[in-house]
Amino acid sequence: MEDQHTDSAAEHSMERLLDASSDGVDMNGAVTIASTTTVFRGPIFTVDDVELDLPLVSGGTTRIRRQIIRHAPCVVMLVHDVPGDRYLIEREYRIGSDRFAYGLPAGLMDKGENPEQAALRELAEETGTVPDDAAVRFDHAGAYYSSEGMTDELAHIMVIHLDRWHTEDRRFDADEHVESAWVTWRQLLDTPVTESNAIIAIQHEMLRRTR
Structure with missing residues (x-):
């Protein structure tokens, strides 16, 4: 039980250290997918162009764009x-x-x-x-x-x-x-x-x- 408490305390300490370097994005919040467009579809994988809204600590969101290769496990x-x-x-x-x-x-x-x-x-x-x-x-x-x-x-x-x-x-x-x-x-x-x-x-x- 003591080891579990120690691990939990260390994790919270790490989270605080990371939060201190935040540029305003709330990395404890939920990310929302705004849009997804498939730009390539092949026999092994597809490529999606995705727009996502990241939550901000001050409220609201900021939008980012990423491309992801969809691949079977x-x-x-x-x-x-x-x-x-x-x-x-x-x-x-x-x-x-x-x-x-x-x-x-x-x-x-x-x-x-x-x-x-x-x-x-x-x-x-x-x-x-x-x-x-x-x-x-x-x-x-x-x-x-x-x-x-x-x-x-x-x-x-x-x-x-x-x-x-x-x-x-x-x-x-x-x-x-x-x-x-x-x-x-x-x-x-x-x-x-x-x-x-x-x-x-x-x-x-x-x-x-x-x-």
Whole structure:
């Protein structure tokens, strides 16, 4: 109970420090959407142009304009073959960095799926790796926005520990080209992974391995 009171007091102290630097916007108030216009609609995401009214401490509002990429939630998983103590790594072309980049299995969640269901589906589709029966354990690192200043994409990041698994045929989309391989922990750490969600998963597993 004492720890909860201490955390609460620290939070209130932080809020007071932040409020002291306010330029007049009441960041404890509610934001109102004034208008939304979809300016792009693609197969993976849409882009909205949004006008919002921020509340002011003195009353009234001030209007701002932002653009947001609307994107389905996704899953990112570091997959651990427990008996062999190996990890799955992938490589594919990424338009953002304009290169063939190293990364981890990942993909969009389908409607009605929970993160674990989506992770196992994407894992099977991209790598052909399928756990046997209940020989799988999920270690959730958390759910984080990929870049909350520009997109609402929420990434569910996890480590999947496989005690037993088998391989099936991979199922790619028509324009999807992915390589995958099992590597040691040291090889994984030496791989130049630059995607932030993958780094979170790897660091989460690093903490487990050092306990």
